[in-house]
Amino acid sequence: MSNHLDQLREELDQVNIKILELINERGRLVKEIGDIKTSQGMKAYDPVREREMLNHIVEQHEGPFEYSTIEHLFKEIFKAAKELQEDDYQKTLLVSREKKPTDTVVNVGDVSVGNGQSQFVMGPCSVESQAQVDTVAKSVKEQGVNILRGGAFKPRTSPYDFQGLGEEGLKILRNSGDRYGLKVVSEITNPKDIEVGSQYLDIIQIGARNMQNFDLLKEAGKVNKPILLKRGLAATINEFMNAAEYIVSQGNSDLILCERGIRTYETATRNTLDITAVPVLKQETHLPVMVDVTHSTGRRDLLLPAAKAALAVGADGVMAEVHPDPAVALSDSQQQMDIPTFEYFMEQLKQPNVTAHNI
Numbered sequence: 301m302s303n304h305l306d307q308l309r310e311e312l313d314q315v316n317i318k319i320l321e322l323i324n325e326r327g328r329l330v331k332e333i334g335d336i337k338t339s340q341g342m343k344a345y346d347p348v349r350e351r352e353m354l355n356h357i358v359e360q361h362e363g364p365f366e367y368s369t370i371e372h373l374f375k376e377i378f379k380a381a382k383e384l385q386e387d388d389y390q391k392t393l394l395v396s397r398e399k400k401p402t403d404t405v406v407n408v409g410d411v412s413v414g415n416g417q418s419q420f421v422m423g424p425c426s427v428e429s430q431a432q433v434d435t436v437a438k439s440v441k442e443q444g445v446n447i448l449r450g451g452a453f454k455p456r457t458s459p460y461d462f463q464g465l466g467e468e469g470l471k472i473l474r475n476s477g478d479r480y481g482l483k484v485v486s487e488i489t490n491p492k493d494i495e496v497g498s499q500y501l502d503i504i505q506i507g508a509r510n511m512q513n514f515d516l517l518k519e520a521g522k523v524n525k526p527i528l529l530k531r532g533l534a535a536t537i538n539e540f541m542n543a544a545e546y547i548v549s550q551g552n553s554d555l556i557l558c559e560r561g562i563r564t565y566e567t568a569t570r571n572t573l574d575i576t577a578v579p580v581l582k583q584e585t586h587l588p589v590m591v592d593v594t595h596s597t598g599r600r601d602l603l604l605p606a607a608k609a610a611l612a613v614g615a616d617g618v619m620a621e622v623h624p625d626p627a628v629a630l631s632d633s634q635q636q637m638d639i640p641t642f643e644y645f646m647e648q649l650k651q652p653n654v655t656a657h658n659i
């Protein structure tokens with residue numbers, strides 16, 4: 301009995317080797333076909349050919365397997381063949397470390413992001429008036445921060461909420477930036493505003509809700525201006541990297557990624573800060589990575605611990621919101637810091653044990 305079992309297993313071993321040889325022989329043919337297809341500009345995937353082959357195979361099939369099982373097995377073989385035909389190098393993203401092993405440093409004039417020194421991007425959620433932005437800019441400058449933020453085009457959940465001052469807001473931000481010697485960043489939401497944004501801004505931000513606005517990404521890829529791209533509300537890291545690829549593949553490699561929390565079942569915070577996204581993005585891409593602690597936590601009391609965590613795991617910078625009087629802010633009043641809180645926040649982050657910093 302056991303002799304018979306051994307004998308059958310031996311036969312099976314030989315069949316396995318035959319299948320292996322045949323699969324590899326098939327692989328060699330498929331690769332040759334693939335080369336011809338590439339040289340003729342044809343796509344690897346040919347569903348008509350696959351259907352013809354399946355019909356032919358099923359016609360010859362005598363069992364004992366079900367037809368559906370045979371179809372399934374051959375579909376897997378076709379899938380493996382397509383992967384063999386696709387050029388691995390072509391599949392590698394431009395934003396990946398595999399493509400470029402060295403860190404990208406984004407130079408915003410004389411301010412560098414991604415060179416190992418922490419950068420901070422601070423300012424009000426929305427630009428409301430020149431006086432409001434000036435007050436924040438003064439404090440931001442005093443704290444040694446180099447980049448001022450402020451929303452002019454505000455994508456809000458409700459259409460009835462304050463939508464921002466638009467171009468007027470960009471002008472105000474620029475004025476404050478010039479007055480206090482700060483670089484300025486603001487979100488642009490419409491592809492047609494990328495051009496106007498480049499006139500006023502040092503960095504153009506693409507917000508979470510627009511991470512997959514491909515027309516906007518393509519426009520951002522065409523301008524000669526650093527871009528700060530935020531991770532989408534429910535975007536995987538792979539989707540985030542592909543969104544970044546849209547910008548870089550258009551020719552603009554001055555790109556900063558920004559983790560800003562993702563939507564989960566947790567309600568204690570506004571979003572869930574995916575802190576491990578920072579080292580993952582640093583490993584997978586060569587781009588600088590920042591963390592927006594305001595939108596990820598939505599809670600003033602969590603801004604400091606979240607910022608410390610971000611810097612501890614290797615973020616190149618931290619973004620947070622500051623308002624002279626958060627209680628009367630036109631947007632996100634719950635989560636913005638007032639000036640004294642901001643000063644304390646910066647003092648804590650400047651402690652030598654927090655991270656390398658340039659302040």
Ligand code: PRE
Binds near residue numbers: 330334347353381
């Ligand atoms: C092959 C591979 C991919 C296509 O989708 C169809 C068929 C296969 O595995 O048989 C080979 C092939 O590229 C082709 O016949 O054109």
